[in-house]
Amino acid sequence: MHTPDYFYGIDLGGTKIELVACDASLQVRYRQRVPTPTQDYDALVRALVGLIQGADAALTARPPAPLGIGVPGIVDSMTGAHLCANIPCLTGRELLPVLRAQLKRPITLGNDCQCFALSEAHGGAADGAPSMFGLILGTGAGAGYVVDQRLVRGRHGAAGEWGHWPLDPSLLHRYELPLLPCPCGRHACLESYVSGTGLRRLHAHFNGEENISAEQLAIRYRAGEVQAARVFGVHLDLLGAALARIVLAYDPHLIVLGGGLSQLPHLYTELAAAVRPHLIPGLGVPPILPPAFGDAGGARGAALLARQTSHQLEP
Template structure:
């Protein structure tokens, strides 16, 4: 998709996923004017660098200008001392200095951010959280992560990991109440919240209850049909998710929470979650609005473009 009237003031945002890389170009109003996707080379780092470079150069050619600042939303975390990436979704990136290597290859301003944090930044600007002084974007997909924005600016934190609530520990008492095992996490810890509250976590809970191996959307369909195991799995998942979001309320007190990832499509969450969160709060605090995302799967790339705009100006 191209726009012959694209502004010279353009920011590129790339969302790096386990299956696809999406590039968008945004104008000064942060409207998406151009979009292109390619498959992610997950095992070959040189092929990954080339795929990103090809996307950026193709955008330059299609839009008729060059040198736009680039923001990258990448899954995982960066070691602040070495600058090396840790990414379980895209193994080729682990141990690599992505920001340094792509800056050298593209010869333009380039800024690296976490993909979940980019989602939050996008929803804070013209999205579901527009107009709120603070917001938390909670991703519930294959894993669980998020990002926190204050007055429209992303708060990444000292280590750049602010919003990694998926790696808080699930309390032993809550796991015991629901007869759930203490599970290992790919991060190296045990009992991380994302093992239970993500889409894959809901599937695991359903399986632990004796159900067959199906995904979260199928569980929701079966629950609507009155299947007992699916209903019970959703009840347990909602309790654990309510605990996790209550922790965010206590730690950050956001004015709104916006859900992202595959589970954000489940309408029943918006109906049932506020009470589940309130059950894990002491009397007094109010549960903030819990809203679906405005930009869907375009949010991460748009947020990366916003990251480039903000960091270019700072």
């Protein structure tokens, strides 16, 4: 069997879709992004197919490159239907057979956060670590758990689906927070408070100002604005409590942050101290590191999934 020239990886997020083409050594040779059509399933499929066909045309590689796709949420193991809080048009629909029919190539689906974690465990910030927890803080919040450079996926592929753990009720009471609805159908899920979207919701709750980005809030915080400092203080405590539960559940050797909020410098200087009060005595906080591959890690991890699957199929 001829070894493909490239392996494609797609990170399908609630804000953008990113495609990377990696060579056999997982070096990124091509990258393209488009906005995610979150409300129109047919537009979503067209966007995915267009990205892949554009890469094919730019790279003129033969045979067609195997494709890995990191998708948020959970895929029903019986029906193949997606449950995707951040991309509502995908919920209840199948993606894999539609893309296989149109693209005529090997395609592997994985969870987007798990792909990010897998990437950082292979040549990234957690390379060589016995275990790591790759945690996404973007439009939503999720994670992947890797042991000895292999994903721990669980029975339904939901291992590390940390963003839909419930927020500690005592923290809701302490800060007089509302029971925010989550697109998954429940209320008070962690991602509704600690993600980039959650940070904006906290600001709207405390200060009554909506339609402000996390980046703008961060600028105000660094400038010493009192209102922004309060929001970031609450966010840091909520996130610290959430990470303490990760330590109790998984006891990882390293935690690597990804997503838009991973670009906030204070998380690497202040977050560990916010975790400690929520741990039982005797447990330490593992190192909390920025990603080696930035926000391209999820797509690179999806390409790694495609490469691993391709190798498994070789005679």
